[in-house]
Amino acid sequence: xxxxxxxxxxxxxxxxxxxxxxxxxxxxxxxxxxxxxxxxxxxxxxxxxxxxxxxxxxxxxxxxxxxxxxxxxxxxxxxxxxxxxxxxxxxxxxxxxxxxxxxxxxxxxxxxxxxx
Numbered sequence: 001x002x003x004x005x006x007x008x009x010x011x012x013x014x015x016x017x018x019x020x021x022x023x024x025x026x027x028x029x030x031x032x033x034x035x036x037x038x039x040x041x042x043x044x045x046x047x048x049x050x051x052x053x054x055x056x057x058x059x060x061x062x063x064x065x066x067x068x069x070x071x072x073x074x075x076x077x078x079x080x081x082x083x084x085x086x087x088x089x090x091x092x093x094x095x096x097x098x099x100x101x102x103x104x105x106x107x108x109x110x111x112x113x114x115x116x
């Protein structure tokens with residue numbers, strides 16, 4: 001099952017680099033775990049489509065996560081100033097697992113009191 005969320009933001013002047021996109025997405029914090037979605041491993045991939053829209057392949061720690069809307073809103077706030085148009089392709093396979101957490105993410109979780 002795949003859901004797609006999309007947004008059109010005010011026009012940005014040029015296509016933002018994927019590195020800058022990833023850096024901006026580090027401002028999106030998972031509300032339950034307190035770690036950004038990049039270091040948590042929720043961002044499976046990102047690229048620009050043929051239409052120029054940024055395509056984000058993302059997942060959640062669980063398909064039943066009740067905070068999907070909160071994360072989508074944070075993504076919009078992070079990308080709105082730098083990307084003209086973006087879409088989230090919610091990916092459920094492969095399912096997220098703690099092995100996807102980066103070393104920085106593990107350090108962040110330990111600082112928050114998680115034993116990981």
